[in-house]
Amino acid sequence: MQYKDPRLLVQPSPLLKQQMTTHQTMRDLLFALLPVTFAGIWLFGFSALLVILASILGAVATEWLFSPAEQRAARLVDGSGVLTGLLLGLTLPPALPLWMAFLGGVVSVGIGKLIWGGLGQNLFNPALVGRAFLLATFPNAMTTWSTQASGEGFFQWYPSNFALPFMQPHYDAVSTATPLGLMKFEQQSTALPDLVLGNTAGCIGETSGLLLLAGGVFLVLRRDIDWRIPAGVLLSAAIFSGVLYAIDTSHYPDPLFTLFSGGLLLAAFYMATDPVTSPLTPRGAWIFAVGIGLLVVLIRIFGGFPEGVMYAILLMNAATPLIDRYTQPRVFGKE
């Protein structure tokens, strides 16, 4: 902000400023996601990079197009558009047509954020809004998982990436099932080392559990995210699935599988913790996180979809204003 006369500066509290700014938090998040992004590109090849770029391009272009001219520069610099696009890109299957990824970016920022009034006003996590839209719109393309390129196929891309806008993708026959799909439809578990290292099919950024965990710990240590949320999500999911596993080991997956399969780690550290769409108070954060953990296991095991992280977070996002209301700290001295 520009002050006309710097000798007289009147502003409301807090007068003591912290070093942390939106800009900085966004940069930290982007840094924390870099290893995962590179791992995704390494595992799924050049195509993954293109999908991520398309979704970032969609997000940033929408941000630019629908921002008032005088705010454009500031909004692009704060990095939230890039972050939304990157998060969305990481939750997409690598062989998705680029035009769908672009559309996802447009919907994420347009319907997920700008319609609500821009950064800080949205009720739902923008990246997940985009993903939910894509899943409901293109159910086939969004659930066709390609086998990994793993190094040797790095420069071979999936022909389906280059489907013309509005046209169907054509897949070559190498599609496969995700660990969660295998568990749900064939009752087949995947070895833990594969899950931790990321040698499985799935979304671009969800497979390498170890790197997600590392990036998440970095964010918690930098205090960019509230540690209670990932802790609550992971603990409640592990405990709930542990209880089910204890009841019937042949039907239900073990807790470690629950934690490392699908997008649970990615979502727990990078999406559920979005400060705009999660509760403000510590108590609220716990309720929010435990809600997500329980819903994830509930949807995965008893629902129609193999993966439930996205819907779990969106549902709890909707409950956030309510949680905030009931966990408001009492004013000192009042009943």
Place this chain on the structure above:
Amino acid sequence: MKPQTQQTVNATEPGSMRLVATLGFAGLLSGLIIVSVFEATLPTITAYKARILQEAVFKVLPGSTRLQRLAYRKDKLAVVEEVGKEEEFVFGGYNSEGALVGYAIPGSGPGFQDIISLLYGYLPRQRKVVGMEILESRETPGLGDKIYKDAAFVANFDALSIDPEIVAVKRGSKSAPNEVDAITGATISSKAVVRIINQANQQWLQRLQIQQGE
């Protein structure tokens, strides 16, 4: 708004007889109009419904050109003109020489969204299902509605053995004559169709077999 009109209405407060008379007259007039329109449109509507049904029966029973309603009365099938409300019935399809081709059996049951009702053709001698037509369904557009839009799925029922019971299997893995390739992404709807036919089979096969024996 004109305040003057408001006042004139207020000045003449009508008695309750007048109110009842107005409503009664309006209702009477409305009833008259509705009945006459109903009478005027009824023949077209019934004719259309009959035609749709006939087309469905001829479609699921290739070779048939004439149909008869057969109700199950007193432990045997009887040709009837009108079927009672609670009565169970099938359609008999006959070819141009008047010989019985097979039966078209109606069935219904819960799908993914709402009740699915369908009609399928059955040849008692070969013990085979030879055609299936969805009469009504509200399955998800783009996924569940493939149970009638996907020609490959409907073709599953063109020559389907019913012994043992029909089963839905993952698309592409059909290996036995009693198996149906389910639709990818609409497993629940596909299984619902199979379940409906199996249920109707349980209800009818025995009865139709007896009929054949006579």
Place this chain on the structure above:
Amino acid sequence: MPEKKQDTYQEFIKGLWRDNPVFVQVLGMCPMLAVTNSAVNALVMGGATFFVLVASSFFVSSLKNWIPKQVRISTYIIIIATFVTVTDFTLQALMPVVHKELGAFIPLIVANCMILGRQEAFASRNSVRLAVVDALGMASGFLFALFSLGAVREILGEGALFGFKLFSDDFEPWVIMILPPGGFITLGLLLLLFNWLKERKDRLVAQLDEMEIEPRFRS
């Protein structure tokens, strides 16, 4: 108030655009969202509503002096319901395929608050001529709104308009557009568009005012 040509035109155009029942008054949302998954369904629904609204407005306006105000709402409903039932049977006889698609939503026209609203707010207080013009305007506005929503949803959801394929067979349908969420999203975006157009126009009018130029068409 003397009825001039200008009035007639104004009453008609307000329903079509300025006070559009859907985009401005946000009325009649039930059929709006439920049956607009294809252009044909939207048009037939719009046409049915059109007939019911115009016929009801005509009768209500002509009978307004005989209807005691204590029972006016019930009488309006009887009049509306009569025309709805007539429409229901007629459609069933003439367009059975579309009628099956629209299903329960034809009888539900009777509960369309836009229709009752027009009777109460306009037809019962104005001359038959103005009432019919107003109904024509409102019904056309409703038809226009239903059609725009239905066309957008069918084009994106099926790649077709009135059942004619607009794209090659390779078109990837946007499944969500045929499902209820697609109706909500499209309606929201159309409302956005309308409000944006209105705001832009208001700003323009304000600018003209500042420049002290009398705009010829200020509505």
